[in-house]
Amino acid sequence: MLPSAFEYHRAASLEDALSILNQYGDDAKVLAGGQSLIPLMKLRFASPGHLVDINEVPGLDGIEERDGALAIGALVRHRTLATNEVIAARYPTIAAAAPQIADPLVRNRGTIGGSLTHADPAGDLGSVMLAMGASVVLRSSAGERVVPIGEFLVDTFTTSIQPTEILTEVRVPTPPPRSGGTYLKLERKVGDFATVAVAVALTLQNGSVGRAGIALTGVGLRNIDAADAASSLAGSAPTEDAFAEAGRLAAAASNPVTDVRGSEAYKRHVVEVFTRRALTAAFDTASAG
């Protein structure tokens, strides 16, 4: 399948890419890993007149801890997220999710910036970033703004990015000691989108739960921030009952639909069970940390 014809621009720098976006506005799309955009273009769901390839823009593929957060460049590939030592050591929710994204070949190309900007409600990283309280950095020729992920992800395939902006970096707050997290994903087979997935991040403080983050994949029109479930835990004792209650609240926050991957009731049940299990696993990691 061939996409509609387009003009291809290979940006040499961020300034270069932004000036092309300024020129063509909504008729231009940024091409990073292309693992979502190219399939959409082949199906003619997207027909941009101009593609701005940022793969050779320098400075967008770093991973470093700075100012209390992990700064992940927009061009960091899923494979790198899955193998990075800093992420493995201190960002367990990302470390658990990354190897479950799509399949190994797609992970060699797909990027964190592309995945978040695509805003597929079945995308894994949106939930991971909601659970971890991350922000994204959006650059335009006028400057940059830092947007909390919950305000960035607006709706299915819709974010608050402007046509003249590029997502350059994701900032994930560094969890304090005694933190844990994980990502549990149910899929029919490797490479399929999630039937249901749950991202969890949890910090212990003086024996109680400090901050908790819970977010849901594939059970609504966007990645869902199960804020009620998370806040039910804050300040309370990390008990089985508390995790079970958070599971029930997460299930109530989900809004799944019946499709080939399962019925609405089944998916809701999986949200409840996965939330409870993920919190238990995160608690075990946090207790050991």
Add this chain to the structure above:
Amino acid sequence: MEISITVNGEARTADVEPRMLLTHVIREEFELTGTHLGCDTTSCGACTVLMDGEPVKSCTMFGVQADGRQVTTVEGLADAGGLDPIQTAFQEEHGLQCGFCTPGMMLVGAALLERDPAPSEDDIRWAISGNICRCTGYMNIVKAIQAAAKAKAGTPAAATA
């Protein structure tokens, strides 16, 4: 658009429309038809090639994106000395039936062994998890990659019944 790609070690050029997928550039411009187009939806991996040594799905890249890069297709596995150990292993272990997925499977296997000369069965199964085979049930594909690992390590492949 004029592009230059090093394909299997040889500098090749083509004048292509930007919307042409890398699969089509390889098959139609370079006439290397060992790279197969299967599902055309990023699912099956029949179109797998190595770009700068890493397996990618060539149906989900534009040819213009490979400009200046090194691409290895199945035709690049064998050299003047004969078949690559991965090819010999697929032959000896019956790692294929219809053969449609085989170029992708062998390239993924070869890339895995470059990175990890002694992968576990689990490592192998994860490595090929982006490639679909509808004939073999994967058993002999896994065996073939294990045999290739042994052959490359210089020990004879374990005899199979």
